[in-house]
Amino acid sequence: MSKLLEVKDLRVSFNTYNGEVQAVRGVSFDLNEGETLAIVGESGSGKSVTSSALMGLLPKPQSIIKSGEILFKGEDLVKKSEKEMQKIRGKEISMVFQDPMSSLNPTMKIGNQIMEGLIKHQNMGKAEAKKKAVELLKLVGIPYPEVRVNQFPHQFSGGMRQRVVIAIALACNPKLLIADEPTTALDVTIQAQILELMKEIQQKTKSSIIFITHDLGVVANVADRVAVMYAGKIVEIGTVDDIFYNPKHPYTWGLLGSMPTLDSEDEELYTIPGTPPDMLNPPVGDAFAPRNSYALEIDTVMEPPMFKVSDTHYAATWLLHENAPKVEPPESVKRRIEGFAKTGAKGGETK
Amino acid sequence: MARYILRRVGYMIVTLFIIATVSFFLMKLLPGSPLQADDKLSEEQKAIVLEKYGLNDPVPVQYVRYVGGLVQGDLGISFAFDNTPVTKILMDRLGPSALLGFQAMVIGTILGIILGLIAAIFHNGPLDYTSTIIAVLGTSIPSFVFAGLLQYVFAVELGWFPVALWGEFQHTILPTIALAIGPLATAARFTRTEMIEVLGSNFIITARAKGISESGIVFKHGLRNAMIPLITVIGPMAVGLMTGSMVIEQIFAIPGIGEQFVKSVMVNDYPTIMGTTLLYAFGFVVIILIVDLLYGLIDPRIRIAGGKS
Numbered sequence: 310m311s312k313l314l315e316v317k318d319l320r321v322s323f324n325t326y327n328g329e330v331q332a333v334r335g336v337s338f339d340l341n342e343g344e345t346l347a348i349v350g351e352s353g354s355g356k357s358v359t360s361s362a363l364m365g366l367l368p369k370p371q372s373i374i375k376s377g378e379i380l381f382k383g384e385d386l387v388k389k390s391e392k393e394m395q396k397i398r399g400k401e402i403s404m405v406f407q408d409p410m411s412s413l414n415p416t417m418k419i420g421n422q423i424m425e426g427l428i429k430h431q432n433m434g435k436a437e438a439k440k441k442a443v444e445l446l447k448l449v450g451i452p453y454p455e456v457r458v459n460q461f462p463h464q465f466s467g468g469m470r471q472r473v474v475i476a477i478a479l480a481c482n483p484k485l486l487i488a489d490e491p492t493t494a495l496d497v498t499i500q501a502q503i504l505e506l507m508k509e510i511q512q513k514t515k516s517s518i519i520f521i522t523h524d525l526g527v528v529a530n531v532a533d534r535v536a537v538m539y540a541g542k543i544v545e546i547g548t549v550d551d552i553f554y555n556p557k558h559p560y561t562w563g564l565l566g567s568m569p570t571l572d573s574e575d576e577e578l579y580t581i582p583g584t585p586p587d588m589l590n591p592p593v594g595d596a597f598a599p600r601n602s603y604a605l606e607i608d609t610v611m612e613p614p615m616f617k618v619s620d621t622h623y624a625a626t627w628l629l630h631e632n633a634p635k636v637e638p639p640e641s642v643k644r645r646i647e648g649f650a651k652t653g654a655k656g657g658e659t660k
Numbered sequence: 661m662a663r664y665i666l667r668r669v670g671y672m673i674v675t676l677f678i679i680a681t682v683s684f685f686l687m688k689l690l691p692g693s694p695l696q697a698d699d700k701l702s703e704e705q706k707a708i709v710l711e712k713y714g715l716n717d718p719v720p721v722q723y724v725r726y727v728g729g730l731v732q733g734d735l736g737i738s739f740a741f742d743n744t745p746v747t748k749i750l751m752d753r754l755g756p757s758a759l760l761g762f763q764a765m766v767i768g769t770i771l772g773i774i775l776g777l778i779a780a781i782f783h784n785g786p787l788d789y790t791s792t793i794i795a796v797l798g799t800s801i802p803s804f805v806f807a808g809l810l811q812y813v814f815a816v817e818l819g820w821f822p823v824a825l826w827g828e829f830q831h832t833i834l835p836t837i838a839l840a841i842g843p844l845a846t847a848a849r850f851t852r853t854e855m856i857e858v859l860g861s862n863f864i865i866t867a868r869a870k871g872i873s874e875s876g877i878v879f880k881h882g883l884r885n886a887m888i889p890l891i892t893v894i895g896p897m898a899v900g901l902m903t904g905s906m907v908i909e910q911i912f913a914i915p916g917i918g919e920q921f922v923k924s925v926m927v928n929d930y931p932t933i934m935g936t937t938l939l940y941a942f943g944f945v946v947i948i949l950i951v952d953l954l955y956g957l958i959d960p961r962i963r964i965a966g967g968k969s
Contacts, residue, residue, distance in 0.1 A: 364869060366865060366868055366869060391874075394871075395871045395872070395873055396871065397871070398868065398869055398870065398871035399869060399870035399871035399872075400871060403869060403870070404866075404869040406862060406865065406866060406869075408862055411861060411862040411863060412862040412863055412865070412866045413863055413866065414863040414866075414867065414881050414885070415863070415885065415959065415960070415961060416884045416885055416958065416959050416960060417880075417881070417884075422866075425867075425870055425872060425876075426870040426871065429870070429871060429872065430871060461960040461961070463960065463961045474866065477866065477870065478869075480870075
């Protein structure tokens with residue numbers, strides 16, 4: 310497998326009236342061809358900003374990429390002009406958005422919205438593009454695509470609209486699909502269908518997917534690898550098995566423990582105390598320390614580097630330092646992890 | 661669709677009838693009579709004239725007679741202007757008013773939309789502030805001040821255009837500009853506000869994510885979605901302009917409907933007042949129907965219920 314995307318020390322800030330908000334503070338990860346990486350984190354952890362940066366869709370002029378590289382097929386996207394990015398967006402990298410109710414143009418036919426990218430990037434004529442649009446609608450599982458292609462968004466339900474958004478994203482066979490919480494706005498049964506669809510399509514098209522979500526249940530279902538983000542940084546990254554069976558970072562413990570599962574009914578869910586830090590003045594040291602009951606003294610002074618757990622698994626916590634005291638995850642979280650291991654299923658997995 | 665339009669036309673007729681009724685009785689409440697300014701006639705002669713035009717009859721009788729004429733398309737005969745039929749007066753005078761109004765409307769809305777687009781695209785930049793200032797000046801300066809200013813600068817001082825009167829194309833330029841500034845300002849303001857909102861919507865980000873160019877974003881995705889509120893204000897404004905502006909026509913001495921209306925109110929020329937009012941009303945109801953139909957064309961979510969689209 311070869312590397313499709315390499316993000317190196319990406320830093321993104323927003324200039325606001327109150328000062329500089331550091332939304333992303335040195336994110337690095339890579340993505341292989343055909344692989345699905347889930348980026349997990351709570352609101353404000355910088356996961357959506359990271360994805361906007363990949364697309365070159367950061368709101369201008371408030372936001373700036375302070376430093377870092379986004380190497381896509383070896384070329385640095387940060388250095389590309391808007392014109393060059395327009396040739397990449399929709400063709401090489403495309404995106405599925407969170408809210409299908411508002412992400413389609415209400416005054417344009419579905420077909421035309423799918424055809425736009427085809428006409429622009431693949432020099433197709435109108436008739437050819439329309440044929441392809443019908444095929445795409447069929448691919449994403451919309452019945453009667455020949456009729457539906459001439460309809461407007463308001464004639465589609467939420468789940469159907471998300472299928473259309475996916476069809477738009479897939480139109481030009483992108484190498485990389487970024488899905489920014491694609492199921493958050495849908496109800497649970499539809500969520501499962503959309504996830505199933507995305508998995509199916511990935512098997513057919515072999516594109517890589519970056520899946521942004523705050524729902525660990527979704528992660529278990531779709532991802533090969535998981536990056537956990539907190540306060541603009543990746544705090545733990547590893548394969549799905551690494552993260553679910555052998556989590557190392559106390560924040561990941563908290564996330565796993567706070568996730569409801571089918572057999573956790575009578576158990577009180579774990580909650581992470583406190584609130585995420587104010588990114589106007591990010592704390593010195595480990596940003597998670599104030600909410601971390603396992604925090605060490607060094608956490609308030611110095612940021613932990615990424616410690617290697619295995620070849621695939623890294624975590625940024627001083628607990629992994631050789632001089633650190635050996636600690637175990639809280640009992641409830643441990644039981645949860647054992648549960649995952651026993652059943653072979655990760656919490657919230659949908660069938 | 662045809663049924664919808666037919667029903668709407670029915671409503672229009674009812675609306676016009678109500679307007680005719682209300683304005684007829686309101687007009688009768690105006691003080692004075694058509695003969696008040698006439699000193700040459702003796703009391704007897706005045707009585708004969710009043711009798712001849714049926715002005716001595718009780719108001720309800722006059723009303724029934726008027727409506728009877730109206731149904732047959734007869735707006736009556738002007739008391740003041742050489743006994744000309746009101747229909748003919750209106751026809752003769754509609755030309756200049758409609759021409760000026762049309763020119764002003766086209767120039768005003770096109771420039772206004774362009775100005776508003778520039779302001780929205782360069783939101784919070786110097787171009788935005790410039791266009792906002794133009795729009796605010798356009799709305800806040802009274803048209804008679806602006807018209808007077810135009811006359812002074814371009815006609816009196818520079819001598820480029822005639823000061824007033826009606827005739828050649830040059831005669832229409834200054835009044836057109838004076839009339840256009842209002843719609844220009846309104847169109848600019850509405851376009852700016854709507855475009856800023858539309859350009860911030862999620863589907864614009866979707867379009868960007870497809871790699872659509874900035875101009876495609878603005879024109880293909882933005883403008884159409886910003887049009888609804890725009891045509892809502894522009895439609896009725898167009899009627900007002902095309903049926904003549906009382907102030908501008910007075911200032912430039914243009915033989916249009918607006919000037920006619922002012923004159924006929926002054927002399928209590930009942931049939932002409934009624935005729936002009938009904939012309940305005942007719943224009944409005946027609947434009948409102950057109951605007952409603954346009955909504956459906958622009959935004960598929962507002963397709964007319966009842967008819968298959």
